Amino acid sequence: MSLQYFYFIIQYSAKREAGKEAQSRTGKMKLEVYADRMSQPSRAVIIFCKVNGIDYTERKVDISKREHLTPEFAEINPMKQLPAIVDGNFKLFESHSILIYLACAFPGVADHWYPANLFKRSKMHSVLYWHHSNLRRAADTYVTNTTILPALGHPSNQQAAAEAEKLLFSSLSKIESFWLKGDGPFLLGRNQPSIADLSLVCELMQLEVLDEKDRERFLGPYKKVQQWIKRTRNATSPHFDNVHNILMKVKEKLKNKPLMEANHGGALDIQKRLRSRI
Template sequence: MLQPLKVYADRRSQPSRAVIIFCRVNQIEFEEVTVDLFKSEHLTPEFRSIILRPFTDFLSFHQVGGNSPSPKINPMGQVPAIVDGRFKLFESHAILRYLASVFPGVADHCAAGASLVQDTTYQGSPLSLGLGGVSPGSWRTCNASSCGRWFSIAARQLMTWLEEGSCTWYPADLFTRAKIESILDWHHSNLRRGAATLVMHTVLAPFLGIATSPEAAKQAERLLMQSLGTIESVWLKGDAKFLLGSPQPSIADLSLVCEIMQLEILGDDVRDRFLGAHDKILIWMDNVKKATSPHFEEAHELLFQVKAIMQSKGPAASPKLKITSKL
């Protein structure tokens, strides 16, 4: 009997919320295991320690002697992390990619069309493809012999268009998927770095009794503003409903919006100072919320509770904690 997927998370963590929302929206059965970051549960030996396990504990066709190092949950001491049977994984973007790829019907519905291109035909007719895009037009035509690997890529693109599939969370379309990957990579060193650092050094650190850095907060504020501008100017052009002009959200939409939601902790006035001038971002965030409702709202309930506590008490004199979380 297969063990249920386990998601180790703290809903005060924006990447944790993204994974939880993704599972809920896509009806992926899982057990949520709360790891309280404020209590440093992510740093306990039970969560992060490396233990030695015999190779024979793992699926193998041959018995191998010796021991194999294996993390109990996540040796990095961060959330989210998942355990899927004997498989363990951390880093939210890697988890989202894994879930979208492993669970049937989640990634997108265009992948089925690509499987029809086995002998450079579509419904019995030879394919002669253009390299100008995925919609009809005056293209420079090519075939398998003249264009090599580009023919298979173009064929996949054309099949996506012919089948009129609903490309969504993690599209099979190679070009679109690569662009989503670029957004996710950009996110870590830009939007996330700016938003998370600002929240930590202006609100969370004082609340938890941790030393703050005004200079780090200033740099984070500048990076956050630049990042919001980049999202609008590069990925939300025109009347785009979601990133890259997609009619449906991707894992990049979900990850970035959950990150921006963390600004709620700063209070309404400060949040509005950052987002008030970015109408496109506000509309986009609302679109993501609606597309993932009611799970989006449910996953963020704890965040708003934390916001209310911070607003009522202000910075608290708490014991200093060693925080290496992904808040």
């Protein structure tokens, strides 16, 4: 069997299964998305649904109130993490898996989000797998320990923050020099955004809550990364900025925190308000 024929069979089977899945959704209840918009992966899933006109109901699970740890939510996702979806009798968690499912199961999603081409799809998987063990681990750990926990009055792990800082610089460097290498303006040199672009840019948006100098220290050296973030936001406008509105509000609260801390009551007040948003 030639490689070309083998490839054709795989492509044909994948398209046939995707068609069956789209047909099997007929008559299902509306998709439910369990999310907290302060969660980077939650935002990626919500934006994807909005951009692609996927009809869904958003179920807010407030992480700050530990609602993700309740027995009720454990029935949805035993790992007790966000986001998660329920589509009829089908339950799924992990944002990358959810995005892949949505791209395959719902009709009308453009091929550039998750290409049918096996080779292009496999390359995209490599970005997604890299994301979790590099950029996500770095950005989330750094922001949590340098900004979020102190703002909430909780102790932070400075050693973890220092290690995350190194990994974050390394991750940004690899995006700049490797993942954005190619003729197109998006990851893997593509001309249009994919689920990988959306996932990684939502991750980097968490850096917005850092103070301006710290954020510039990370992103300033990487011009291609900055342009790519802007292009991904524009390509998913207006939904991208609308979904990130809650993050921008937290950014403003943190920006004004030194003024609020002029008195003890002010410090307690901002902590209380941040808890309702983080």
